Amino acid sequence: MQKDIKSLLNPALQNIAVYKVEGGQQAEIKLNQNESPFDLPMWLKEEILGEFQQEPWNRYPEILPYRGMKAYADFIGVPVESVLMSNGSNEMLYTIFLACLGPGRKVLIPEPSFSLYEKLAVLLQSRIVGVPMKPGLDFDVEAIMKAAREEQVDFIVLSTPNNPTSKSLSVEEVRAIAACSDAVVLVDEAYIEFSRERSSLELIGELQNVIVLRTMSKALALAGIRIGFAISNPALMQEISKPKIPFASGRLAEITLMRVLANYSLVTDTVSYILNQREQLYQELLSIKDVEVFASDTNFLIIRVADAASVFRSLQNEGILVRNVSGYPLMENCLRFNVGLVEENRRLISKLGAL
Numbered sequence: 487m488q489k490d491i492k493s494l495l496n497p498a499l500q501n502i503a504v505y506k507v508e509g510g511q512q513a514e515i516k517l518n519q520n521e522s523p524f525d526l527p528m529w530l531k532e533e534i535l536g537e538f539q540q541e542p543w544n545r546y547p548e549i550l551p552y553r554g555m556k557a558y559a560d561f562i563g564v565p566v567e568s569v570l571m572s573n574g575s576n577e578m579l580y581t582i583f584l585a586c587l588g589p590g591r592k593v594l595i596p597e598p599s600f601s602l603y604e605k606l607a608v609l610l611q612s613r614i615v616g617v618p619m620k621p622g623l624d625f626d627v628e629a630i631m632k633a634a635r636e637e638q639v640d641f642i643v644l645s646t647p648n649n650p651t652s653k654s655l656s657v658e659e660v661r662a663i664a665a666c667s668d669a670v671v672l673v674d675e676a677y678i679e680f681s682r683e684r685s686s687l688e689l690i691g692e693l694q695n696v697i698v699l700r701t702m703s704k705a706l707a708l709a710g711i712r713i714g715f716a717i718s719n720p721a722l723m724q725e726i727s728k729p730k731i732p733f734a735s736g737r738l739a740e741i742t743l744m745r746v747l748a749n750y751s752l753v754t755d756t757v758s759y760i761l762n763q764r765e766q767l768y769q770e771l772l773s774i775k776d777v778e779v780f781a782s783d784t785n786f787l788i789i790r791v792a793d794a795a796s797v798f799r800s801l802q803n804e805g806i807l808v809r810n811v812s813g814y815p816l817m818e819n820c821l822r823f824n825v826g827l828v829e830e831n832r833r834l835i836s837k838l839g840a841l
């Protein structure tokens with residue numbers, strides 16, 4: 487008799503799902519993955535490709551992409567031993583979770599937060615201590631500190647600014663959380679370039695248990711190239727690098743990163759545009775009846791509507807793809823969309839206003 491294939495595998499697989507993006511990844515107006523609306527200019531792509539052509543494609547890259555790590559370390563002003571580069575920050579999340587968790591270990595995750603955290607914790611058979619956000623979606627710092635102490639957690643994951651709520655912790659709050667327990671504290675700063683708050687990078691020299699995570703997929707507009715970074719003290723980085731996939735970053739990612747960092751005004755211009763449009767969208771959404779809008783600290787906005795599934799479908803019928811985040815705790819009937827091009831934002835607002 488044939489065995490059930492599932493019985494041959496890690497039992498934790500029964501508690502996680504295949505990653506899916508509802509509505510897919512194709513749309514006329516695509517606002518569902520918090521990407522930048524602007525691709526790199528063609529002249530820069532050509533420069534990058536010219537350099538990439540000169541590389542030996544038959545040779546492995548370095549085990550860790552030293553050139554990219556050096557460029558980023560110089561850019562943020564830390565020694566190269568303090569950074570680790572990955573193939574997107576998702577890969578770094580796998581690495582850091584492998585280094586910090588395992589059966590019987592405990593991770594504190596504010597809820598709702600980025601879905602991959604919970605998935606990795608379940609896969610690694612660790613216990614999740616979930617701490618709900620406040621009803622207005624802000625972090626509950628007191629509750630996080632209380633749970634960290636009482637549950638003696640091993641690991642704390644703070645996405646700030648947070649996906650999907652668009653709310654942030656101040657660096658003082660991160661410091662207080664990191665100082666209140668011996669847990670390793672991962673501060674995922676995927677959206678930091680859009681934030682009013684300061685980065686937690688300033689804590690790295692001060693607290694030995696803090697790791698900052700960065701991605702080049704949002705403000706740096708490189709989601710398709712896959713670049714992430716962890717930044718911490720060299721001793722912790724050394725340990726974190728142990729479970730890392732060797733050769734995970736290709737030569738193209740390193741070259742692209744170096745060229746984009748050398749032309750960083752492209753990024754600051756994009757960020758200024760996004761912040762400006764975010765404010766305009768926020769003001770416009772305030773005046774739409776039956777739409778509640780939450781103040782955002784990211785490149786995306788959260789709204790609450792009467793029936794999120796039906797609004798999602800109506801927008802989709804107009805070629806506008808947003809994310810239905812209603813399934814997350816405290817986010818009933820909420821939709822998420824990133825700032826797009828001026829014309830895309832205008833069409834979104836006019837459609838929402840007409841519903």
Ligand SMILES: Cc1ncc(COP(=O)(O)O)c(C=O)c1O
Nearest residue numbers: 574575576600645649676701703
């Ligand atoms: C909070 C957060 N962390 C990490 C990621 C992963 O980004 P990437 O793997 O593209 O670097 C995302 C992507 O949406 C995110 O929202």
